[in-house]
Amino acid sequence: PAAPTPAPAAAPEVRQPAPSPASVTPGTPASRRGDATVPVPQLPSMNGTPQPAQGSPAATMPAVQPQPYPATTPAPAISSSPRTENAEYQAALQVVRSGRTEEGIQRFRQFLQQYPQGKLAPNAEYWIGEALYSQGKLQEALGQFQAVSSRYPAHHKSADAMLKAGMTMSRLGDQQGARQQYQQVLALFPKSEAAGKIRSSGIGR
Structure with a gap:
């Protein structure tokens, strides 16, 4: 009998070599490597806030810029006006000259509290003494006149205060003390109105 014909041998299976790590470009998304099932991860932004996915509502909304707080306007500094100081002084002086001496004393004391370093402070001190x-x-008036000449020795109102201090001492019976006050006026303020009154009246001798 004839020998059986042998079956044809199967062709050998050709296997594709696996890609080496060097053949994959770094940073290529998985979807481009042929693996469609691996999602592309989202990289965080530089400031640490995740970036919204493309096409999402958050990606299309404009960024909201913070609004600055409105600037506050500083309150204007309160300063005394020379016109106001003069007006208040004249008003208090008018009260004293009208005979309302107690009210005038109170107004001048309020004036000194408001303008302790004002240019009319020596005058206000003097007129308190005049009202007293x-x-x-007399004792209170003498203390007030002496305070004027002590606090403001170079002020022209000091001459008037020393004259009135001498007159007050004379009424209190201190004639020697009164003459000393008059002589100080003549020595320190020889050209003052107070010195003229002393010379014309002869009380300085």
């Missing part, structure tokens, strides 16, 4: 003198409060 007209009330017959």
Whole structure:
């Protein structure tokens, strides 16, 4: 009998070599490597906030810029006006000259509290003494006149204060003290109105 014909041998299976790590470009998304099932990860932004996915509502919304707080306007500094100081001084002086001496004293004291370093402070101190003198409060008036000449020795009102201090001492019976006050006026303020009154009246001898 004839020998059986042998079956044809199967062709050998050709295997594709696996890509080496060097053949894959770094940074290539997985979807481009042929693996469609691996999602592309989202990289965080530089400031640490995740970037929204493309096409999402958050990606299309404009960024909201913070609004600055409105600037506050500083309150204007309160300063005393020379016109106001003069007006208040004249008002208090008018009260004293009208005979309302107690009210005038209070107004001048309020004036000194408001303008302790004002240019009219020596005048206000003097007129408090004048008001006390007209009330017959001689000891208080003497202390006030002496305070003017002590606090403001170079001020022209100091000459008037020393003259009235001498007159007050004379009424209190201190004639020697009164003459000393008059002589100080003549020595320190020889050209003042107070010195002229002393010379014309002869009380300085």
